[in-house]
Amino acid sequence: MGIVTLKVNGIEARVDESWTLLEALRFLGVEIPTLCHHDGLTPYGVCRLCMVEIEEKSGTKLVTSCLYPVKEGIVVKTHTDRVVKGRRMLVELMLARCPNSKTLQDLASKMGIENIRFKMKNEDCILCGLCVRLCKEQMMSGAIGFIGRGEKREVVTPFRTKSEICRNCGACMYVCPVVELPCRGYNPQGELCNSCLRVVPECADEYGQIMCYLESCGSCVKKGEMNELVKT
Amino acid sequence: MELEKIDKIIEKYSSDSSSLTSILSEIQAEYSFLPQDVLKRVAEKLEIPMTQLFGVVNFYKIFKLEPSGKYIIRVCLGTACHVKGAHGILEEFERKLKIRVGETTKDLAFTLEKVNCLGCCSLGPVAMVNDDHCGQMNAVKVNSLLKRLSSSGKY
Amino acid sequence: MKKIKNREDLERVRKRIVKKSDPNKPCITISSGTCCRAYGCQKVTKAFITEIEKQEIRDKVEVKTTGCLGFCERGPIVVIYPKGIYYQRVTIEDVSEIVTETILNGKIIDRLLYIDPVSGKKFVNGEEISFYKKQMRVLLKNNWLIDPNKIEDYIINGGYTALSNALFKMTPEQIIDTIKRSGLRGRGGAGFPTGVKWENCRRANGDLKFIVCNADEGDPGAYMDRCILEGNPHSIIEGMIIGAYAIGSHEGYIYVRHEYPLAVKNLKIALNQAREYGLLGNNILNSGFDFDIKISIGGGVFVCGESTALIASIEGKIGEPRAKYIHTVEKGLWNKPTNLNNVETWANIPIIINKGSKWFSAIGTEKSKGTKIFSLVGKINNSGLVEVPMGITLKEIVYEIGGGVLNGKKFKAIQTGGPSGGCIPEKLLDLPVDFEKLKETGSMMGSGGMIVIDEETCVVDLAKYFLNFILDESCGKCIPCREGTGRLSEIVERITSGKAKIEDLKLLEELSHVVKDFSLCGLGQTAPNPVLSTINYFRDEWETHIKNKTCPALVCKELIQYYVDNGKCNGCGVCKNLCPQKAILGELKNPHSIVQDRCISCGICHENCKDNAIILSSPRGKN
Known part of the structure; x- marks a missing residue:
């Protein structure tokens, strides 16, 4: 496993190259708010709260830290004004x-x-998708999913009826932030x-x-x- | 609903999920909408989770879960049509058909839809009735169009 | 149809087709794109065939349907070769006269010619018309000449030469190098260098690679891709085969929107013909290279024009974009390296291979090369598709090609880049058109829509229109795009209905910047552009809406009022009959009046009054 060096808020740090930037930042003790992130689930990148600024030659850009793979030499600022x-x-x-x-x-x-x-x-839902991912990835059920576009997006069971595959495990409620x-x-x-x-x-x-x-x-x-x- | 017919349509395509849109479109062309048991059959045959399939049919605008009218009127709301007054045309249709956009008249004669650009920008405002384009629409043309199409003379 | 066996055989086939056709034989071509179909060109075509049968001159004259000629405003257009006589707005009533007079007697029918509205000059030859004269028709040239359903027409005009040269005379590296040197940039909007993308995809790990053509042209007000798809599908197919050979892919997809039924039909026919000729499929022209193309039909969702959403859609999933920290050239369709380009980009490839990178890079500006097709629409005299070299000024496009603003009204702005773009005001009309220059104004190239707006278009209303468009088309995955644009639209709604405070404008700008910075994909990141660019150039108009509750362009319904000018109204009763609210009262032949409580400002009375007796005022309540 390789190690990459990055600069976070002015401090140099060495982290595992397979990590996402959010993993690295949390490992380093930087507080990054998130709502759609859960350690056991595939990152989804929809709440956008974990965005941080990265300096590049041409200027700075915002990246979604829960999805961004760490790279050698990146300069990260986590709490800029922007x-x-x-x-x-x-x-x-x-x-x-x-x-x-x-x-x-x-x-x-x-x-x-x-x-x-x-x-x-x-x-009563911010559409963070934690329940959908937990149901599919950890409970191996996939009883609920997103439907609709834009403002009409919601989480439902197929045909909005009682799901045949739901085991009433309650994991969706457990993980819900709302x-x-x-x-x-x-x-x-x-x-x-x-x-x-x-x-x-x-x-x-x-x-x-x-x-x-x-x-x-x-x-x-x-x-x-x-x-x-x-x-x- | 004859499920053998559905199976035949599915068999025409490769059995991976990339054929999903084409299969569903063909089924819809047959029945004018996608009934529940048909969707269940498609999910079963293509081995796609029902949750995914239900998400897909509720995401794409082409799929309909309720029967649509004999004439589907699509009013173009592209930019060129908008600056030439397309919203007025849509509202006139709504008033005359007494339905809101996205709805179907009770007698299943008309379904009113909006579409974001049909690509006939020089003809704006444009409406499309099934596969025919009607260019340079105005309120008077809306009325004569509906009169021509409705056999009962109700609209 | 026999399979073409190899490179030499292709040339033999070409010679055979050339020999069969007589360039001096009169040929009637009828433009048959979607626009012209709406004008009834199919009936005109039928009438020509019937007339020719009737006059028993079937072997003396040929009838051909072509794609769109670009001057959609004037359809259906009939061009008669070999002289190239250009008749516009042809109806079935004109058909027998054209056959008798022009074909048989060689006479020109004056009333069907195009008359320049400015100079009053008549034109026999289409290319002389000011609309076409300033254009540089490289991609659209063949639309005049070929029947899209006949591969022979494409071959006779040099089709598939580039493919044969690429396969037999060039290595994949040489092709990529040529494209890189040409300076071609993606025509889908972002303008990424095409050659670099190809190179990255070629270098990406994996044996299985995909080629995708993005034909999900969703930008409202843009239809240049439809024109190529319908009128010259083989140019796209040829470009894709060359690209596949250069990248090392054997499977391609064309993702085309279902709103373009004619494009789908013509593409399917073209693909089948290319397969029958051995130009597509296994062992193309006996080169040992295999490649085939599948068509994937779009579901009518705008966001699927975004590359990652498009890929998800082909895979049969919900068309949601994902973050592109791992590029699609590395992990795209089914997680395999995927090279995705737009229709117009693919159509440029055969031209660059044929004419060379030097020829191509000589056209345009320092960073933007070649030509670009724009759809010039809205409040403009000559609306249609225009192909111009990069670097031409907006002024030339609007006034020299477009013939100025419709009905002599005052030019206000030109909207480019669709819902991701912005409005460019009159003071910037001298701007040369290229990727960077348009971006500097706060707008963008986008896929090439140019909508001209005049003094009667309200910029606040236009910004509201685009916001509602995005709101309707946002996939809803991320918060800033879904919630943010919803709230932006809420604020603008307050402004156009006269309920806003001046602080709302500040909030609008603040929220716009957050949506721009924090959205997941390009759709959200560019969604506030129409708002920001109009605030930038037309702040007065925004403030007038808020402070005076006035819409200077007299568009925003809740800020305007209709009333009857008694001096002008002759009491014809047309408005009274048409009014959906029964809000107009009055006796026949006596001036009418509008009951304001009932009026919903639909404008039907205003539109239909022949004496201009219905007058608008803003703010409300003045009369």
């Missing part, structure tokens, strides 16, 4: 489609998104919650309070600090 602005817009678009997803609400808060500029819809309990913030359902962002927590001066042990509290990632993080 990338971060784009990611925020993408989360805004998805949240406007599925406002009740806790995953999306949390992501929005983490990215410091404070208002949604589009009319809210009330869909189907979980909706966000229980202050704001009514169907709106941007932002509770985790707005809440001024009773945070002690030092790390180690009970709050800090709660999973994904996120309260310390306030807007100002978020921007600091983004810049580095």
